Amino acid sequence: MIPLDAFDISILAILQADNTTPQRDIGEQIGLSAPAVQRRIKRLRETGVIRADISVLDPEKLGRPITVFAEVKMEVEKVEIIKQAKAIFSSTPQVQQCYYVTGDVDFILILVVYSMKEYEELTQQLFFGNNNVKSFKTSIVLDIVKAGLSIPINKP
Amino acid sequence: MIPLDAFDISILAILQADNTTPQRDIGEQIGLSAPAVQRRIKRLRETGVIRADISVLDPEKLGRPITVFAEVKMEVEKVEIIKQAKAIFSSTPQVQQCYYVTGDVDFILILVVYSMKEYEELTQQLFFGNNNVKSFKTSIVLDIVKAGLSIPINKP
DNA sequence: GGCAAATTTGCAATTTTGTTTCGTTGCACT
DNA sequence: AGTGCAACGAAACAAAATTGCAAATTTGCC
Numbered sequence: 001m002i003p004l005d006a007f008d009i010s011i012l013a014i015l016q017a018d019n020t021t022p023q024r025d026i027g028e029q030i031g032l033s034a035p036a037v038q039r040r041i042k043r044l045r046e047t048g049v050i051r052a053d054i055s056v057l058d059p060e061k062l063g064r065p066i067t068v069f070a071e072v073k074m075e076v077e078k079v080e081i082i083k084q085a086k087a088i089f090s091s092t093p094q095v096q097q098c099y100y101v102t103g104d105v106d107f108i109l110i111l112v113v114y115s116m117k118e119y120e121e122l123t124q125q126l127f128f129g130n131n132n133v134k135s136f137k138t139s140i141v142l143d144i145v146k147a148g149l150s151i152p153i154n155k156p
Numbered sequence: 157m158i159p160l161d162a163f164d165i166s167i168l169a170i171l172q173a174d175n176t177t178p179q180r181d182i183g184e185q186i187g188l189s190a191p192a193v194q195r196r197i198k199r200l201r202e203t204g205v206i207r208a209d210i211s212v213l214d215p216e217k218l219g220r221p222i223t224v225f226a227e228v229k230m231e232v233e234k235v236e237i238i239k240q241a242k243a244i245f246s247s248t249p250q251v252q253q254c255y256y257v258t259g260d261v262d263f264i265l266i267l268v269v270y271s272m273k274e275y276e277e278l279t280q281q282l283f284f285g286n287n288n289v290k291s292f293k294t295s296i297v298l299d300i301v302k303a304g305l306s307i308p309i310n311k312p
Numbered sequence: 313g314g315c316a317a318a319t320t321t322g323c324a325a326t327t328t329t330g331t332t333t334c335g336t337t338g339c340a341c342t
Numbered sequence: 343a344g345t346g347c348a349a350c351g352a353a354a355c356a357a358a359a360t361t362g363c364a365a366a367t368t369t370g371c372c
Contacts, residue, residue, distance in 0.1 A: 002217055012218075015211035019175070022329060033351050038330065049217045055171035056208040056305050061158055062168075065307060069257055069264055086301045098302040099266075101225055103295035108225055110255075112307055139259035145242045146254040147305060149212050151221060151268055178358060189322050194359065 002047045007032060011040055012049065013153045019053050059144070065114050067096075067141035072107040072127065075134045082106070085132065094122050111138075158203045163188060167196055168205065169309045175209050215300070221270045223252075223297035228263040228283065231290045238262070241288065250278055261293075 004012075010030045014021055023037045030037075044050045059065050074081060082100070089098040089109060097110040113119045127136045160168075166186045170177055179197070180190045188196075200206045215221050230237060238256070245254040245265060253266040269275045283292045 004218075012211070012213055016213055018209060019211040020209045023331095024329075034329085035331075035352090036350060039349080042331095047217070048214055050211045051214045052212040053174060053176045054210060054212060054305070055168070055175040055206045056210060057168055057172055057307050058204055058207045059307050061203070061205045062160075062307055062309070067255070069255060086299075090302045093306075093308045095302060096304055096306060098300075099223070099225060099297045100299040100301055101295040101297050103293075105295070107301075108295070108297075114308075137259075139257040139261070139264070141255045141257050141264075143242075143256040144254075145256055145263075146246045146251060148252055149210070149303060149305065150249075150252060151213050151215050151218055152249045152270075153218070180358075190358085191323085191360075192321055195320080198360095 068111040070109040071105040224267040226265040226294045227261040228292045
């Protein structure tokens with residue numbers, strides 16, 4: 001477990017909202033010098049607390065892709081089967097998100113495709129083409145009301 | 157609709173994987189000068205194609221928050237009711253993602269909480285406390301197999 | 313096809329930002 | 343008190359982003 005003090009928490013809160021914020025500005029906001037901030041950010045990256053730095057794109061502006069939500073049930077819940085499924089889902093670019101969950105389904109996926117044809121091919125490849133998949137159910141996303149990866153940072 | 161040429165597409169692909177990539181490197185990769193890249197990025201931001209630039213944090217390293225998946229069904233699908241629900245979900249920090257979908261449920265949510273107590277309070281506030289919510293079902297996420305916001309960029 | 317207007321580019325100079333160095337301070341442990 | 347460690351800030355430095363400008367490319371229109 002990496003120890004995080006109040007400064008780290010503040011830095012993380014700022015960066016997960018906008019990682020183009022200059023280190024000087026961050027320093028000013030939290031009361032630290034730019035180098036101190038820089039060293040902390042470096043450590044946060046090295047230790048994996050900051051996992052990635054990315055631009056978030058607007059799907060609407062990129063050819064209006066279709067977001068699809070899928071629930072998947074596996075035939076058997078053998079470790080090896082699950083592991084294999086995870087690997088397949090992870091490596092598929094159209095799979096934007098994949099969660100392994102409790103309850104009556106095993107996986108929850110968020111898919112992004114550009115056409116129904118691509119959607120069909122994808123379901124064929126991921127679900128029908130996989131004997132370990134017992135059943136699946138999909139829903140079309142009508143509206144992405146909110147989509148982020150922000151983690152609430154003020155623990156109660 | 158904002159016209160995007162091959163250069164823009166390449167730039168977006170790079171930035172959505174790593175937005176700390178120096179503009180000079182981007183230019184080298186795609187065959188453009190740094191200023192040209194910079195001007196394009198600026199325009200992409202201004203036009204909203206790039207919606208945000210963020211650091212992605214590792215939940216595991218931040219006090220092991222619990223990710224919860226929730227399906228919500230509304231009493232009636234009146235526009236006003238839906239609109240209101242969207243507003244509530246959007247403004248709740250623990251709601252990391254919210255999708256309005258077709259099918260037998262109306263909303264799909266991904267929640268992030270730090271304790272079962274917080275989870276209980278949240279369901280009370282969001283679901284039990286809202287008369288327009290007919291029913292809801294939640295699952296605990298055992299493993300975040302893949303979580304990103306990347307949009308596949310090579311259109312078929 | 314050819315021409316003019318508008319865009320977009322690359323280069324060079326400037327500014328801003330990020331990084332390294334170095335000396336100092338606070339603190340736990342002997 | 344003395345030592346070692348960790349983190350800090352100020353200043354110097356390196357790297358990257360941004361701007362101004364002239365040349366080149368593209369676009370729209372005869």
